[in-house]
Amino acid sequence: MxxxxxxxxxxxxxxxxxxxxxxxxxxxxxxxxxxxxxxxxxxxxxxxxxxxxxxxxxxxxxxxxxxxxxxxxxxxxxxxxxxxxxxxxxxxxxxxxxxxxxxxxxxxxxxxxxxxxxxxxxxxxxxxxxxxxxxxxxxxxxxxxxxxxxATEQEQLFLHPGTHAKHVLVRQGRAVELKTYMTGEFFALLTTESILASAVESGAGGLDQPAHAQAFAQGVQASQRGNLLHEAFLVRTNRLFEKLSKPENFFYLSGLLIGTELRDFPTDFTGPVVLAGEDVLVHSYEAALRQLGITGRVASVTIQGAExxxxxxxxxxxxxxxxxxxxxxxxxx
The missing domain is CATH 3.30.420.300 (2-keto-3-deoxy-galactonokinase, substrate binding domain)
Structure with a gap:
């Protein structure tokens, strides 16, 4: 080869x-x-x-x-x-x-x-x-x-985080269902072009920093309880009322959008999940899957590198x- x-x-x-x-x-x-x-x-x-x-x-x-x-x-x-x-x-x-x-x-x-x-x-x-x-x-x-x-009887799920995240269901060796989520593009637009841009800032260390991981988890939780259009505005008030720093707010918004995407994860799916993509993104999705309890009810969550x-x-x-x-x-x- x-x-x-x-x-x-x-x-x-x-x-x-x-x-x-x-x-x-x-x-x-x-x-x-x-x-x-x-x-x-x-x-x-x-x-x-x-x-x-x-x-x-x-x-x-x-x-x-x-x-x-x-x-x-x-x-x-x-x-x-x-x-x-x-x-x-x-x-x-x-x-x-x-x-x-x-x-x-x-x-x-x-x-x-x-x-x-x-x-x-x-x-x-x-x-x-x-x-x-x-x-x-x-x-x-x-x-x-x-x-x-x-090529097994058990359904498998391919999750590809990115600008336009993909969820693909694989059944008996064939990809049979596809859904696209504009998660990455929404994140880019909100952090650069919206009123939220001045309230967020990329932070070094990613989710390895405890404060970042906690803010990300808060965002994932918020995604499950309310309307995205309202919860997104709270990114601004988080900073206005000094509840979160700009880097923490960055990860809060990331958790909010990823959590919103994963609200569509099929509730009856119990097969293997393969997360494939860039390291930072797949580890964020892995954390969100774990927090939402999805990791505990599926057969496995495997990470594969994009390259x-x-x-x-x-x-x-x-x-x-x-x-x-x-x-x-x-x-x-």
Whole structure:
């Protein structure tokens, strides 16, 4: 297994050279060249539609060169696996969503192979997202695949915290239900653009600081007893009446929003839960699940890192494409 992993989101770009069965990252490059910024530049360039793919690959090319410099060798012919928003309306090439249900091993996700060319030396395997009748996700489906859900009778739940948090129910090896929660985006808006912005401040130490953990717990409790629109305003009065410091208020608001999201956790669910995402977020969700008593009634709560599940998911999709003859493995080094 050797491939270039591209996790191309709305606001960020991540490229990694991945090697071996253990999916070791041997070189990496990141930038703020997310799909939104790239699409805006594409519109400003006023190029014909048929040149759009090439425009996006020109964004990727210098990052591939950086990886070649780090690795000390040419990466021509090494497959580039791209997941995230690159297959969306603001991406390099729009692919249709695959309707739920889909196999949790990634075997039936929609993909598109873009062969290597003289201008771009890597074959590209572009992975599309999935949809229900009223919801969508792009990128998280690959992370779900990377979690390695077993094809069992017992229902399993995939929780992905983030800007747009995802809850996906897995049944008999298939993802069958999806819900999105704008928790992270609401938090960002409230802490930067609303009247609450002057009442909060990010605090060092996170939930490892007892005062922060206590404020977070207070926010989770508040989420269960009242209306979010009222409880959110109390973030302002917490500071106005000096009940909480700005950093404590920051974690209070975090607990309030995460707790509000988790009010939707199915009351009859008792199977395993997999929390997959960035460390800070998954540990906040783990604390909220524990405080709400959910941890005590489900089979287990397992934490998976965002990078690990992304790489495993991309590798699984790539292996199936190679096995089907859609993409030849790169020459051995």
């Amino acid at each position: 050797r491939f270039l992993s591209c996790d191309w989101g709305t606001t960020s770009f991540r490229l990694k050279l991945v090697e071996g069965p253990e999916l070791r990252v041997v070189a990496a490059a990141t930038s703020k060249e997310g799909n939104a910024a790239t699409f805006e530049r594409w519109q400003q360039a006023r190029q014909p539609p048929e040149q759009r793919l090439g425009f996006y690959l020109e964004v990727v090319r210098p990052h591939v060169r950086r990886l070649e410099e780090q690795a000390g060798e040419s990466l021509a012919g090494v497959p580039l696996v791209v997941s995230g928003m690159a297959s969306s309306t603001i991406g390099m090439l729009e692919l249709p969503y695959r309707p739920l249900p889909f196999a949790a091993n990634g075997s039936d996700l929609l993909t598109r192979l873009l062969p290597a060319t003289a201008g771009f030396a890597q074959p590209v395997l572009l992975i599309s997202g999935v949809k229900t009748d009223d919801d969508v996700m792009r990128g998280e489906e690959v992370q779900l695949v990377g979690c390695g859900f077993a 690990a599940v992304t790489l495993r998911g991309q590798a699984a999709v790539l292996e199936r494409a190679q096995a089907a003859g859609q993409l030849l493995a790169p020459p051995s080094q």
